[in-house]
Amino acid sequence: MKVGIIGAGMVGSAAAYALVMRGDASEIVLVDHNARMAEAQAQDILHATPFAHAARVRAGSWSDLAGAGVVIITAGVTQKPTETRLELLERNTAVFADIIPAILNVVPDPVLLIATNPVDVMTEVAWRLSGLPRDRVIGSGTILDSARFRALLGEHLGICSRSIHAWVLGEHGDSEVLCWSSASAGSVPLADVAQQVGRPLSEDVRQRIDGGVRRAAYRIIEGKGATWFGIGGGLARIIQAIRADEDAILTVSRVEDSVEGIGPVALSLPRLVGAKGIAGTLMPKLDDVERAELRNSAAVLVQASGRTP
Numbered sequence: 001m002k003v004g005i006i007g008a009g010m011v012g013s014a015a016a017y018a019l020v021m022r023g024d025a026s027e028i029v030l031v032d033h034n035a036r037m038a039e040a041q042a043q044d045i046l047h048a049t050p051f052a053h054a055a056r057v058r059a060g061s062w063s064d065l066a067g068a069g070v071v072i073i074t075a076g077v078t079q080k081p082t083e084t085r086l087e088l089l090e091r092n093t094a095v096f097a098d099i100i101p102a103i104l105n106v107v108p109d110p111v112l113l114i115a116t117n118p119v120d121v122m123t124e125v126a127w128r129l130s131g132l133p134r135d136r137v138i139g140s141g142t143i144l145d146s147a148r149f150r151a152l153l154g155e156h157l158g159i160c161s162r163s164i165h166a167w168v169l170g171e172h173g174d175s176e177v178l179c180w181s182s183a184s185a186g187s188v189p190l191a192d193v194a195q196q197v198g199r200p201l202s203e204d205v206r207q208r209i210d211g212g213v214r215r216a217a218y219r220i221i222e223g224k225g226a227t228w229f230g231i232g233g234g235l236a237r238i239i240q241a242i243r244a245d246e247d248a249i250l251t252v253s254r255v256e257d258s259v260e261g262i263g264p265v266a267l268s269l270p271r272l273v274g275a276k277g278i279a280g281t282l283m284p285k286l287d288d289v290e291r292a293e294l295r296n297s298a299a300v301l302v303q304a305s306g307r308t309p
Ligand SMILES: NC(=O)C1=CN([C@@H]2O[C@H](COP(=O)(O)OP(=O)(O)OC[C@H]3O[C@@H](n4cnc5c(N)ncnc54)[C@H](O)[C@@H]3O)[C@@H](O)[C@H]2O)C=CC1
Pocket: 006, 007, 008, 009, 010, 011, 012, 031, 032, 033, 034, 037, 074, 075, 076, 077, 078, 079, 088, 092, 095, 098, 099, 114, 115, 116, 117, 118, 119, 140, 141, 144, 172, 226, 227, 228, 231
């Protein structure tokens, strides 16, 4: 599948690199208003293909997107160490007003995969600007947060994170909801697993893991200026699900009329992801606290979009 990537900075290039290493795309076109940088990134990533999977990787202009099945959008500004994702909204909405029509001019019926922050609100912005069906405008949402949750749980329990099933829902941001009540390893509830391996999930441990997930971006940005490897892997995983028409369950963002009585709002829930984009949503079983947190997260996002929850 041909994949277009708009924005060849840290996230765009990490996504392209992950696609090549995992063999998830046959052709990748990087488009950036800094054409020299896009060209340099494309060359550098192309040089990794002999060590990974065959793929045509090049920089291009808008017209080179023709025939792309998915266009990933990572263009825009990033957070400074003290900024929240929501503070980027105005600047990145202006970027989307330029790039969405330019994409649709060449690829009239793409799946758009949004990574630019604040990703949930930008998913709604992209949906409104594009006029595409909502299932074809996917935000990477909390795919990264769920991965962080699984990685930290796996580390604590001494179990491979791929065998940990745990979701983060709602906003990709400060109000996100860590679903402890449904988390499991294999099919064994997490609290039982923790007991069996002698690594209890005490309140202290839960708070440490919560902070490690919710505050991850702030900590990494303080240390190295931005985050890119985690989201690069997540974007490639979403492309794999689309390319292979997997109907895989991934926590990604989409516009909903209403979540917990609040909406319209774009946020993450467990979604079936396949060739046409989002093929369905599974409303998870939540406990009372998680349900209240999801409601709050929806309200935060509606407010950020300039409406009253
Ligand atoms: N969804 C997620 O989980 C994550 C999202 N992000 C977000 O991804 C976005 C990109 O982050 P980075 O790649 O680190 O930033 P970056 O600054 O390295 O790259 C952004 C690129 O966008 C390009 N660009 C800006 N306006 C453009 C336009 N109108 N047309 C074409 N290209 C344009 C810039 O030239 C730049 O190369 C940010 O909003 C960041 O917050 C970052 C990490 C995780």
